[in-house]
Amino acid sequence: MAEILIVDDDPQLRQSFEKLLRQEGHAVTAAGTGESGIAMVRSHRFDLLIMDVRLPGISGLEAFQAVRAIEPRLPVIIMTAFGSTETAIEATKMGAFDFVLKPFDIPDILALIQQAIEAGRFMRARVQMDIETPVEGEGVADAIIGRSKSMQEVYKAIGRVAPTDATVLIRGESGTGKELAARAIYQHSPRAEKPFLVINCVAIPETLLESELFGYEKGAFTGATTRRVGRIEQANGGTVFLDEIGDMPFNIQSKILRLLQERSIERLGGREPIPVDVRIIAATNRDLEASLAQGKFREDLYYRLNVVTLWLPPLRERQGDIPLLAEYFLGRFAREMETANPGLTEMAKALLKTYSWPGNVRELANAIQKALIFSRGCPIDSDAVSQALGAETQGRCIDNGSLDEAIRQWIRRGFDAESQDVFEVLMDRFASMLVREALNLTGGNRSRAAKLLGLSRPTLLSKIERYRLKIETSVARE
Numbered sequence: 001m002a003e004i005l006i007v008d009d010d011p012q013l014r015q016s017f018e019k020l021l022r023q024e025g026h027a028v029t030a031a032g033t034g035e036s037g038i039a040m041v042r043s044h045r046f047d048l049l050i051m052d053v054r055l056p057g058i059s060g061l062e063a064f065q066a067v068r069a070i071e072p073r074l075p076v077i078i079m080t081a082f083g084s085t086e087t088a089i090e091a092t093k094m095g096a097f098d099f100v101l102k103p104f105d106i107p108d109i110l111a112l113i114q115q116a117i118e119a120g121r122f123m124r125a126r127v128q129m130d131i132e133t134p135v136e137g138e139g140v141a142d143a144i145i146g147r148s149k150s151m152q153e154v155y156k157a158i159g160r161v162a163p164t165d166a167t168v169l170i171r172g173e174s175g176t177g178k179e180l181a182a183r184a185i186y187q188h189s190p191r192a193e194k195p196f197l198v199i200n201c202v203a204i205p206e207t208l209l210e211s212e213l214f215g216y217e218k219g220a221f222t223g224a225t226t227r228r229v230g231r232i233e234q235a236n237g238g239t240v241f242l243d244e245i246g247d248m249p250f251n252i253q254s255k256i257l258r259l260l261q262e263r264s265i266e267r268l269g270g271r272e273p274i275p276v277d278v279r280i281i282a283a284t285n286r287d288l289e290a291s292l293a294q295g296k297f298r299e300d301l302y303y304r305l306n307v308v309t310l311w312l313p314p315l316r317e318r319q320g321d322i323p324l325l326a327e328y329f330l331g332r333f334a335r336e337m338e339t340a341n342p343g344l345t346e347m348a349k350a351l352l353k354t355y356s357w358p359g360n361v362r363e364l365a366n367a368i369q370k371a372l373i374f375s376r377g378c379p380i381d382s383d384a385v386s387q388a389l390g391a392e393t394q395g396r397c398i399d400n401g402s403l404d405e406a407i408r409q410w411i412r413r414g415f416d417a418e419s420q421d422v423f424e425v426l427m428d429r430f431a432s433m434l435v436r437e438a439l440n441l442t443g444g445n446r447s448r449a450a451k452l453l454g455l456s457r458p459t460l461l462s463k464i465e466r467y468r469l470k471i472e473t474s475v476a477r478e
Contacts, residue, residue: 002047002117006030007037007063008079009055013102017050024110032056034063041067046074048116053080053087061091068095072193073123075116079104092229093236095195099229123196127184129155144180145328146321150313150451154181161308162188167260169305170283172312175360178283181310182241191279194238197231201248210252211268220269232265232276239279245305246286246297253298256280260304280305287443315357315364317441317452323349325361329368330380342375347382355389432467435460439469 014030031037034055053060078091081102097116128143170178215230264273291297334341371388414426442448450460
């Protein structure tokens with residue numbers, strides 16, 4: 001549910017909006033003048049403001065300027081029945097989320113309202129970076145949790161890059177928290193009071209992505225009856241998060257490259273460059289180096305994006321953080337469901353640490369939520385965890401007893417070989433396997449493999465040479 005303020009001097013439209021939005025589960029407040037709307041924003045926290053341009057007294061745009069001074073992160077949709085393209089451009093430059101003409105199609109306006117509410121949540125909900133225990137309170141909806149060495153490196157990297165205007169490429173498997181990292185960078189940046197727009201390059205159909213990003217001119221294609229401002233232009237002065245950029249169509253990549261190089265865009269059907277001031281944060285779970293080799297991703301865009309790269313480790317590489325994450329999600333879901341927190345048993349925590357978590361943090365959150373739903377107030381034990389994971393646990397849990405026995409058998413076979421230096425032979429073989437597996441897990445990236453093994457990079461290089469390891473990889477070695 002969102003709290004929405006409607007400012008329009010037409011009482012019939014206000015009533016229609018109130019009825020429509022309340023049916024969608026939202027709380028609605030209405031005002032007939034810009035002055036009263038400004039007063040309401042001063043005294044109450046809204047999730048969205050929908051405002052007409054033509055109002056008695058001060059105009060909608062004048063009221064919008066006042067609202068921006070009071071609450072810069074409040075998303076605002078400007079609407080009018082007498083709009084011109086100049087008014088639309090002016091409203092967008094001032095920071096409006098969007099500009100719509102009356103009458104509007106109900107499904108379209110509801111979809112736009114939902115987008116605006118979500119954008120407002122991303123801008124306002126603080127992402128906490130806390131190695132210890134997350135802080136409770138208003139505005140804290142999400143947290144990046146972990147005490148592991150790899151996560152401490154993530155915190156440091158976010159702290160270093162956030163105050164700059166550098167382009168950031170966030171990499172990691174699906175479910176590792178790339179969007180949270182992007183929001184944390186934005187919220188600790190000098191642009192934190194400006195727009196933050198999330199664009200999922202996979203969720204938007206390829207045929208619509210270009211016009212969604214860059215907008216279009218009247219007559220650019222069939223159905224383009226007016227000029228439309230794109231999402232990047234809407235975020236002028238702020239930050240744009242391009243999620244799943246590794247899946248962006250090749251023809252659109254060139255336009256993103258131009259944005260990064262020249263700080264300008266062209267609307268679809270337009271000929272004049274439009275200057276824009278946005279910071280780009282991109283994310284992908286794709287192997288971009290392999291995409292380069294296959295001709296699916298532009299090499300020049302790759303190097304433009306790769307100014308600062310932030311790697312988010314998979315959950316299996318930071319098992320010590322799993323109990324802390326589980327407790328965080330359990331507390332969060334218990335509050336959302338308005339139920340008591342039953343807690344996790346030590347056996348449950350131990351079992352959670354043995355699972356490989358292919359879906360990473362997102363999968364862990366889902367498992368904890370499911371276990372809580374079926375716990376009936378009882379402490380969540382190992383059986384509850386097993387039931388929450390279901391059949392997926394087959395083959396994905398590490399059985400420590402079986403692992404120890406396998407190692408014993410391997411050692412005994414080494415003794416049976418009657419080698420005079422069995423200790424050195426077995427230790428070298430085991431060390432060789434460790435190094436090879438670390439390189440395989442990191443795609444041949446030697447810097448990341450060294451971190452995974454807890455070695456310095458020179459020590460790792462010496463071991464690669466000593467064991468004569470040949471690692472085939474398309475990933476750039478750092």
